[in-house]
Amino acid sequence: MTQNDPLKVAVIGGDGTGPEVAAEGVKVLEAVAAMEGIPCELADFDYGGDRYLSTGEVLPDGAIEELGKFDAILLGAVGHPDVPPGILEKGLLLELRFAFDQYINLRPVKLYPGVETPLAGRGPDDIDFVVVRENTEDMYAGVGGFLKKHTPDEVALQTAVYTRKGCERCIRWAFEYTRKRNQRKFLTLVAKTNVLTYGHDLWQRTFDDVAKEYPDVKTDYNHVDACCMWMVKNPDFYDVIVTTNMFGDIITDLAGIIQGGMGVAAGGNINPEPGGTSMFEPMGGSAPKYTGKKMINPIAAVSAAQLMLETL
Numbered sequence: 001m002t003q004n005d006p007l008k009v010a011v012i013g014g015d016g017t018g019p020e021v022a023a024e025g026v027k028v029l030e031a032v033a034a035m036e037g038i039p040c041e042l043a044d045f046d047y048g049g050d051r052y053l054s055t056g057e058v059l060p061d062g063a064i065e066e067l068g069k070f071d072a073i074l075l076g077a078v079g080h081p082d083v084p085p086g087i088l089e090k091g092l093l094l095e096l097r098f099a100f101d102q103y104i105n106l107r108p109v110k111l112y113p114g115v116e117t118p119l120a121g122r123g124p125d126d127i128d129f130v131v132v133r134e135n136t137e138d139m140y141a142g143v144g145g146f147l148k149k150h151t152p153d154e155v156a157l158q159t160a161v162y163t164r165k166g167c168e169r170c171i172r173w174a175f176e177y178t179r180k181r182n183q184r185k186f187l188t189l190v191a192k193t194n195v196l197t198y199g200h201d202l203w204q205r206t207f208d209d210v211a212k213e214y215p216d217v218k219t220d221y222n223h224v225d226a227c228c229m230w231m232v233k234n235p236d237f238y239d240v241i242v243t244t245n246m247f248g249d250i251i252t253d254l255a256g257i258i259q260g261g262m263g264v265a266a267g268g269n270i271n272p273e274p275g276g277t278s279m280f281e282p283m284g285g286s287a288p289k290y291t292g293k294k295m296i297n298p299i300a301a302v303s304a305a306q307l308m309l310e311t312l
C-alpha cells in the first residue's frame with residue numbers, strides 16, 4: 001500500500017469470543033484511521049469452526065486469493081469445542097501464515113499500568129520487551145512421517161527445518177526493528193546451540209554475520225532454557241529477543257503470563273515485503289464458554305489493531 005491508498009483489512013472473527021473482541025478492535029481501528037485521515041475498507045469473513053462443521057472445509061477454494069487482496073487480516077481467535085484439535089489451527093492459522101509467507105511473528109511483551117503480573121515486586125518499568133519469532137520453518141514446516149505406524153516398532157519423525165534464507169530474513173528484520181525500537185538497541189538471540197549443533201549453528205553463524213552490518217546494536221546470546229529462567233528473574237534485561245519458531249512459541253506463553261496473561265497479549269504475523277499480507281491477532285484464544293457474555297477484556301484485540309497500524 002502507498003500513502004494514499006485505503007487500508008484494506010479483512011476481519012476473520014473466528015470462533016467463540018473471537019468475533020466480539022475483534023469487533024472492539026475494529027471500532028478502535030476505525031476511530032484511529034478517521035483521526036489520522038487514513039481511509040479504511042473492512043470486510044468480514046466467516047471462517048472458523050462453525051463454518052467448518054457445516055461445510056466440511058476450513059478455507060473454501062479461492063480464500064487465499066481473496067484474502068491476498070487485503071493489506072492485513074485481523075483474526076479474532078480459532079478453537080471450537082466440537083472440532084478436534086489441530087484442524088482449525090493448521091487449516092486456518094498456520095495455513096494463512098504459510099500461504100502469505102508471514103515470516104515474522106512479532107510479540108510485544110508489555111505490562112500495562114494497573115495490570116497484575118505474577119512476578120513479585122515487578123511493575124511496568126520492568127516488563128517491556130519484544131519477541132521476534134521466526135514464523136515459517138522449524139518443526140512447524142510439517143516435514144516428517146511415520147514408519148510402521150500402529151505397530152510396536154512405530155517410528156515418528158518430526159523434522160526441524162532451518163534455511164539460511166529463512167533465518168537470515170528474520171534475523172535481519174530483528175536487527176532493523178531493534179535499531180528503531182528505542183535507545184537500548186539490544187538484541188538477544190535465543191536458541192540451543194549446545195545441543196542443536198546443526199540447525200542452531202546455522203542460526204548462530206547467520207546472527208553473527210548479520211550483526212556485522214549493525215555495529216550500533218549490542219548483541220547477546222541465551223540458551224532457551226536459561227532464557228526462561230532470566231525472563232522470570234530479570235525481565236528488565238531484555239529489549240528484543242530473536243528466536244526460532246518452536247522456541248518462540250514456548251517462550252511467548254511465558255512472556256504472556258508475565259505481562260498479565262494471554263488475554264492482554266497481541267501478536268503480528270508479518271510479511272514485511274511490499275504487497276505482503278500480514279495478520280494480527282489477540283493471543284487469548286476463543287474462550288468458548290464466555291461467548292456473548294461480554295466478559296473478555298478486548299484490550300488484546302485493540303493492541304492487535306495498534307500493532308497493525310504501527311506495522312503498516
Ligand code: IPM
Pocket residue numbers: 089090093094249252
Ligand atoms: C501461537 C499459537 C499457535 C502456534 C497455535 C494455535 C498453532 O500457539 O500463535 O503461539 O503454535 O504458533
Ligand code: MN
Pocket residue numbers: 249250252253
Ligand atoms: Mn503459542
